[in-house]
Amino acid sequence: MAKTATIPDRDALKRVGAAVRARLEDDPKAYKIPTEEAEIYAIGGFLTAPECTRLVTMIDVVAKPSELYDQAYSTGFRTSFSGNLDPHDPFVAGISRRIDDFLGIKAECGEAIQGQRYLPGQEFKAHNDWFYTDQEYWKMERKNGGQRSWTAMIFLNAVEKGGSTHFTTLQMNIAPQPGVLLAWNNADPSGVPNEKTLHAGTPVEEGTKYIITKWYRTRKWG
Numbered sequence: 304m305a306k307t308a309t310i311p312d313r314d315a316l317k318r319v320g321a322a323v324r325a326r327l328e329d330d331p332k333a334y335k336i337p338t339e340e341a342e343i344y345a346i347g348g349f350l351t352a353p354e355c356t357r358l359v360t361m362i363d364v365v366a367k368p369s370e371l372y373d374q375a376y377s378t379g380f381r382t383s384f385s386g387n388l389d390p391h392d393p394f395v396a397g398i399s400r401r402i403d404d405f406l407g408i409k410a411e412c413g414e415a416i417q418g419q420r421y422l423p424g425q426e427f428k429a430h431n432d433w434f435y436t437d438q439e440y441w442k443m444e445r446k447n448g449g450q451r452s453w454t455a456m457i458f459l460n461a462v463e464k465g466g467s468t469h470f471t472t473l474q475m476n477i478a479p480q481p482g483v484l485l486a487w488n489n490a491d492p493s494g495v496p497n498e499k500t501l502h503a504g505t506p507v508e509e510g511t512k513y514i515i516t517k518w519y520r521t522r523k524w525g
């Protein structure tokens with residue numbers, strides 16, 4: 304894309320980036336992963352052990368082969384099982400609100416929480432969570448709330464071997480630890496989608512990995 308091309312939702316990405324940054328910098332529990340290339344924060348003990356266990360059970364109920372915007376399950380790019388948790392379930396709604404509150408993003412911008420399960424050999428290859436606005440799917444996503452701003456992801460269990468979240472360009476690996484929330488800005492401070500947020504769910508080697516993810520849009524989702 305030419306440098307002069309308009310970047311969809313850039314002002315909003317810049318604004319929400321700054322607001323969330325200020326909030327997290329002010330939160331003594333939020334730990335900023337040391338890199339200048341992206342804004343990634345971790346917070347331990349975001350969910351309790353019983354909350355994690357309850358979510359794991361819920362994921363087992365909804366999990367189906369994961370879908371992607373532009374690739375079928377059969378391509379092997381994302382081989383986990385996943386499904387959206389019922390936003391009307393009071394327990395799920397409570398967790399969702401806590402994530403909104405932690406980031407300080409309007410609830411209406413948040414997508415439904417997605418649960419994901421990876422068995423041995425399953426993975427989510429390196430990708431960006433932000434949308435490629437030159438792709439066909441963008442026509443729909445543009446009206447569905449627009450570009451993704453922040454991602455919040457929570458590990459629900461420890462994995463015997465493998466299954467870390469790997470920021471491939473930044474060469475940072477985060478091993479699953481139950482209750483730990485990871486949040487990152489998918490854009491840079493100027494509001495441009497950040498290529499350096501490229502990340503993968505590396506293959507689980509032993510055990511099962513469960514996570515929940517909540518992606519935020521710049522505008523009202525849906």
Ligand SMILES: O=C(O)CCC(=O)C(=O)O
Nearest residue numbers: 427432467468503504516
């Ligand atoms: O499984 C992981 O560690 C990464 C998941 C992920 O990239 C996502 O949910 O967008």
Ligand SMILES: [Fe+2]
Nearest residue numbers: 430431432502
């Ligand atoms: Fe992702």
